[in-house]
Structures are given as C-alpha cells and as structure tokens.
Amino acid sequence: MGAVAIKGTPEGIAIILRGERADIALQELEAILNSSVSLLEGNRITLEVKVPAVGVDELAKVLGTLKSHGLSVEKIVSDAESVRKAAYALGLKSEKSRGVKPDFALVKRGPVRSGQKVSYEGSIVIIGDVNPGGEVIAGGDVMVWGSLKGIVFAGAPDDHSRRIYALRLEPSLIKIGPYIARPPEGAREGPLKPEVAFVQEGKIVVEELG
Incomplete structure (x- = not known):
C-alpha cells in the first residue's frame, strides 16, 4: 500500500x-x-x-x-x-474523519492491455493507458492517468454515486452502478482534455475537468 x-x-x-x-x-x-x-x-x-x-x-x-x-x-x-x-x-x-470505512485505492502502474482485466472492491488508479479490449472494474471510482479506450465499470455493482476520470476518455463501454453508455461511433474531433463521467438525472454524462 x-x-x-x-x-x-x-x-x-x-x-x-x-x-x-x-x-x-x-x-x-x-x-x-x-x-x-x-x-x-x-x-x-x-x-x-x-x-x-x-x-x-x-x-x-x-x-x-x-x-x-x-x-x-x-x-x-x-x-x-x-x-x-x-x-x-x-x-x-x-x-475529524467521519469514521467511514476508508476507500483505499488499488494503484496499477503501466497499461491495461487487450484481454487484461483489473478489478478491485474499492477505487482503482491506473497510471498508464487502458487499451481497447482492456477492462477495469471498481467498486469505487476509476482514475486513468492516460487514455481510457477499453471497458470501464465504476461503482460495481450498483453504486451510481461513483465517478470515472481520465486524461483521454474514449471508452468502448462505460458503466457506473446500474447505468451503462456507449460512446458515439467515429473519432472525436479536436484536442482531447481530461474529463470526468458521472450519473446525473438517470444517465451518464461527461464533462471536462478544469
């Protein structure tokens, strides 16, 4: 740790x-x-x-x-x-702390390659990219200090208060608690900036950070 x-x-x-x-x-x-x-x-x-x-x-x-x-x-x-x-x-x-069970994060250094899966009951921090075909499943939040192009699930199985952060947020599939979304087809135009995904009014929304 x-x-x-x-x-x-x-x-x-x-x-x-x-x-x-x-x-x-x-x-x-x-x-x-x-x-x-x-x-x-x-x-x-x-x-x-x-x-x-x-x-x-x-x-x-x-x-x-x-x-x-x-x-x-x-x-x-x-x-x-x-x-x-x-x-x-x-x-x-x-x-003082509120006495809530600490949400310690699992930190993985290096990319999550195609076919690899990283799962943890708390939050997950990936210092690297999540490549297409890679999968990240967290009971807490997910932070990717790189490009997120694979499958990501935060708040597993049903905590929709969790968030997903990435320097480049381009997942093939995104899920937060019971909510699921797929990005639109085709490459996104313009420079990509750090973003956060969260649930708002019953759907997953994405906003730029900063």
Whole structure:
C-alpha cells in the first residue's frame, strides 16, 4: 500500500497521506503530481492526513507542493489533534474523519492491455493507458492517468454515486452502478482534455475537468 491515495468524493477529490513518515508521503505525492496533475485541476481538494506527528512545518511543505502544481486545499481531515492545530495555524478549516470505512485505492502502474482485466472492491488508479479490449472494474471510482479506450465499470455493482476520470476518455463501454453508455461511433474531433463521467438525472454524462 502506497503512502498516497487519491479518491473521488461527492465534494471533489480527496488526497490521503498515510504511513509512518511525512517525508516519504511528500515524495510520493510529488511524483504523482509530476506524472499528471491535470487530472486533479479544477476540483475541490480535501487533504486527509493519516501520518503521525505532522506539525506546521510538515503540513506547510505538503500544501506548498500542492500549490506549486496549481492545487488549493479547501480543508484538512485528520483524527490527530496536532494536525488540526497545524491546519488552524495555517488558516485552513479542519475536521475529524467521519469514521467511514476508508476507500483505499488499488494503484496499477503501466497499461491495461487487450484481454487484461483489473478489478478491485474499492477505487482503482491506473497510471498508464487502458487499451481497447482492456477492462477495469471498481467498486469505487476509476482514475486513468492516460487514455481510457477499453471497458470501464465504476461503482460495481450498483453504486451510481461513483465517478470515472481520465486524461483521454474514449471508452468502448462505460458503466457506473446500474447505468451503462456507449460512446458515439467515429473519432472525436479536436484536442482531447481530461474529463470526468458521472450519473446525473438517470444517465451518464461527461464533462471536462478544469
């Protein structure tokens, strides 16, 4: 399990720092942001800190790293009083976690090739492409830091509150909970931008991020 997890929430995006050392979590966060920050841009960011002994200096470094990539944190979530005090000192809202079972993400580095299937009961992050014929099935959200051209299913089997994010969203089949959609035939015109798919008024809709 890595030191950084990213998941979609009804409010936007949650970045979760965990493990025993803040410096390791910060290094991993920097690597993820350098890989592709555009997938997170334009979203409301919540920072959930599960790393022990994080004070003002450590929290300021994390916030500075996010800010240098154009990301602004709306609030801090932590059960540690020291973290909440640090957030207050830095002028940020903070709160305790709500005791909900954590939605840890499965992270796969590299492409999902034709004939491959990646499935997990929580959220899935693919750092790479999902090629035609590849399949991703998640009980939570799906984030693809690359092109999504295969089959994707978020919120399996029936959670329609989940979302699908991709730098290039061109799936052959898309499903969120009980809702299913197919893209129109033919190549899309113009440059493709990071997008998110979600259910609205009983159907799957796609919007640009940012």
